[in-house]
Amino acid sequence: MTISAKQWLQQIHALPQRKDKVKIMNVCGGHERSITMAGLRKALPDYIELVPGPGCPVCVCPEEDVFEAIQLALNEDIILVAFGDMLRVPVNVPKAQARTLEQAKAQGADIRPIASPTEAVAIAKQNPDQAVVFFAAGFETTTAPVAAMMVEGVPDNLSLLLSGRLTWPAVAMLLDSGTPGFDALIAPGHVSTIMGPEEWEFVVDKHNIPAAVAGFQPDSLLAAMYSTLRQLNDERYFLDNCYPSLVKPGGNKSARRQLDKAMDVYDANWRGVGIIPGSGYVLNQQYSSHDVRAQFPSYADDARKRAGQMPPGCDCAQVVLGKIYPNECKLFGTACKPRNPIGPCMVSDEGACRIWWAGGMRETVNRVSEQEAVG
């Protein structure tokens, strides 16, 4: 018997009302999108807060990687391909220069949006005399297909500018900080489909925080919320799997083998956040001939000097870490809107700012005034 979203809501409302706030963090843009579009925040009891956390790979892709992609596309005789979201992510350069891949394309660079790594391979095969660079940003769910592409074999003229990231180290960093900003975790469904739910056991085992893996439909998300609330009430914590149709023990083992074969893990920079240990993917030695950073090292060196750059006033990093809500950023809905985004969280379909804006959650909060009033 399946339980509907409505029934899960009734179950949540039937739980003992807590006096303290319970903050439940999600770490997946798809989760945040479903939560916002289904209006779950308004349907839940007032004591529950749903916090969007580090769930948008486009948002955490460091500025220097976007800058490197723009410079390569403008200055080298290459075709640059990237997932569509990446084309509109701005970098902090003077307005006279190309600030996005989209603007670089308008200036004549050959930049093409793709929806699948298989398209990158097809473009490379169609253009055997030209170098093709695949700027690949993504979490595990997207990086695994990139690894599969490499293991299956790519043409000699296809190289990677890889910005793959692992999700769990960002959550571990928040928890290790001592001020994680959440009381329960909704673990990502498709990351867990690939990597296995076991990756999230540390949340429970090491930090005594309830966690549940959820799918993308409201019934699965509400089941996960109910599970974590029950765990809090009972003070019995475990990792629940509320997406068993896709999330299996050990994950997708074939995909994991391919990730291990093609890539190593390294300490990677997250936009506006800094270095998170063991949080990034890099092509391993076997595939180094397809690593654009080895082919064009001067671009990587130039880009590295820009590490840590953020547009003035942009609070994307705070939004990504769940430290503030999108509408607490002073640029939200004023200088920063989907048509003219300042930060990546307003660009990507998985960015919390864009999702809140699309979902009609546009009322801004004057955070500074509130803090002054409190202080």
Place this chain on the structure above:
Amino acid sequence: MCLGIPMQIKSIEGFNARCEAKGVERDVSLFMMQDDQLEVDDFIVVHVGYAIQKISPQEAQSAWEIYDEMLAGEQS
């Protein structure tokens, strides 16, 4: 980018499958599904052109019904 779309396999050639959902056909890579036995008419969840997991027909149907509701909600 983490969106997964349930699709039905129409034909298989090596690691490539022709798949269909809601009347739209796409080529899908089965390269990440080497531990699974997949056959024509099976349902899979597809992410950026790669199958990431096999699902039952009931789960695929249920997912599409809910996606339809969500899409209708976004467009209204």
